[in-house]
Amino acid sequence: MSELVGGDGRTHINSRLMRESLQNRDVLSNTDSERDLQIFPDVSLVSIGGQSIFDRGKGAILPLVEELVEIKKDRNVKMVIGVGGGTRVCHTISIAVDLGLPVGGMAQLVGAMEELNAILLNTLLAPHGSMPMQRDHFWDLPLYFDAGITPIAISVPPYHFWEPPPDVGHLPMHGSDFGLFQLAEVLGMKQVIFVKDEDGLYDKDPKRHADAKKFDKITLAELMKKLPDDNILDPELFQAWKTAKNLKRIVIVNGLKRGELTRALRGEDVGTVIVKETA
């Protein structure tokens, strides 16, 4: 039991951080260790792209829903689905920029466009067991998995009005890819699978360059040396992944090709697999 400590005009609780400055590097390093607790290590996070899947409409959405229904029959597969907002997010931002709204205002607005895709997907999946997940109701997850319910989350992180000033440009730095990465990281999940409309990650945009080469399997360290400018994932994700302790695997698969997501969920190397090797 800790006791209360006085004597300097303040009332402290005795702890290793008592009276300490939390800006002091030595103090901070004493809180660190080589590992972070992993809360749900057997769960995969599946991100379904906004522009790449949802904005294509019925033709892309329904086959993917059919695949998800098939996957759900195997109760050993535990997954959380995250959805992007797509072109409505871009439109929101474009109007917000024209109106001169601050970066925190943009960050506050965009989540609503993802909610729409969460509701769409849930409407299609609900008969087979799914539920939109409230923001950070992570502690309901064991209940969902036991009941065979697949939770559907929005992706953008809740930085809202507090979105920090971006290092380049004027748009929020913390978008959907980062948000889902962070969700998988903090919960210690097995992998994140990004379902897009490309076969994986290329060294340049394959929609514009016929000679673009796909990465099949690459380590994060190697990828950081040659991170493509045209990247279907947000650079902030890779920045955050570098200092993170938990997540070891990110897979990018083509959601327009039936079976790719299923294989990725089973742990097969499909699309592009990015792995973080332990030091």
Place this chain on the structure above:
Amino acid sequence: MSTERRTLDAHMPGDYRPTAVMPDVKVVKIGGQSILDRGRAALFPILDEIVQARKLGIQVVLLAGGGTRARHIYSIASELEMPTGVVATLGKYIPMQNARMLQMLLAKHGGIYMLPDDFEKLPLYLQMGCIPVMSGMPPFGYWEKREEGSRIPPHRTDAGVFLSAEFLGSPRAIFIKDEDGLYTDDPKKNPDAKHIARITAKELQAQNLPDVVLERVVIEYLPRAQWCKELQIVNGLKPGQVLAALKGEDVGTIISA
């Protein structure tokens, strides 16, 4: 989103400058360890000056820090190797308690507790002459990034105060602490240490100090800010300093972009 983001960024008007949402608001932090953990002896005179300022028509929003209870839970959570996002979530509760304490004390002068994300109600509160009080902790919670070599969330209540001021378009964020701001050395140990009245974020970063007066992310963000380009640290234990700062006077230390 990266390619999309770049496309959007490329179409930004070159002279883009966001609107200042509520530029007259003074965003003020009441320190946790430095003020609130001292109890009434430190806090009551500060609240008196804030009420005085409000009566002069100065619009004040108070944000509460954490303090020793935050350190206690951070310490236990660290031993258990909790991820930073969990530590940040735990860290939300103490500033919330502190904000509620402040609200109870200020209620008779218009103190009103505000939830994070409730900035949209600020115009009403301020026009009614209220003193809105909220937690200083940003809402990042589980989405707080891990820093190299530390498990403590890098965005805590100093960051929340700066980012709130930046969103609101307030040019200067005020931090009420128990010291006059920055010195050339620790004044408690070196009698020759000189007070620093003004310093830039770059000068401060160049010193590469093992310890700094405000959270490092705030010093990092300050040069990129669109509106909040100054951070003022004032000594709440010295009578008159808080009121002077609220009136816009240059007391304490000012860190500028």
